[in-house]
Amino acid sequence: MRAGLGAWPRLRGEVVVNRRGRPARAKFSPRPSVAQRLEAAENLLDGSVSDAGGVWSRAVAWILRLALEQAVDQLWAQVAPELMRCPMRAQLLALRVYAGPETAGQVGALWAALSRAAHHLDYEMAPSVTDLRRWRDQTAELARALELAPLAHQPFG
Numbered sequence: 039m040r041a042g043l044g045a046w047p048r049l050r051g052e053v054v055v056n057r058r059g060r061p062a063r064a065k066f067s068p069r070p071s072v073a074q075r076l077e078a079a080e081n082l083l084d085g086s087v088s089d090a091g092g093v094w095s096r097a098v099a100w101i102l103r104l105a106l107e108q109a110v111d112q113l114w115a116q117v118a119p120e121l122m123r124c125p126m127r128a129q130l131l132a133l134r135v136y137a138g139p140e141t142a143g144q145v146g147a148l149w150a151a152l153s154r155a156a157h158h159l160d161y162e163m164a165p166s167v168t169d170l171r172r173w174r175d176q177t178a179e180l181a182r183a184l185e186l187a188p189l190a191h192q193p194f195g
Contacts, residue, residue: 072112072181075105079174083167095164096156102170102177103152106145109181113137116188137187141180148176 056062070078079101081087082094090097110129114121117136121129130149133142152173155165165173 072105075101098170099152099156106177109184113184141183
């Protein structure tokens with residue numbers, strides 16, 4: 039096999055290395071998982087990633103909103119794929135049937151809060167770290183609840 043540009047990275051221990059023995063770049067993933075989005079938000083919150091500059095708080099709100107929307111999409115992919123094409127507000131209305139009214143209400147309230155926080159308005163302050171941490175925890179909790187929702191609504195018999 040030619041050791042040129044077409045060579046696959048090799049595994050050495052747990053580190054993926056390229057043909058020169060250097061750490062290979064991570065494979066391109068078109069869509070990060072909900073857990074990866076939550077981790078990215080946490081990295082921005084704890085300051086370990088500082089590339090977002092002065093817009094980091096709104097970036098965290100956007101990442102959390104995307105994670106919440108992705109959790110809803112994953113639910114639809116399992117129970118009603120045709121709903122994935124609907125606008126988010128319609129999806130939130132339909133969520134009551136599959137996730138229960140309490141979870142659907144929490145998802146709708148969190149999505150609205152994140153939407154409001156993510157957009158820059160001249161007369162409003164950026165969201166605080168306390169709000170962002172609370173929203174991060176709520177997003178993780180609701181993503182887990184949505185992950186379990188199809189199990190609660192399986193038909194009997």
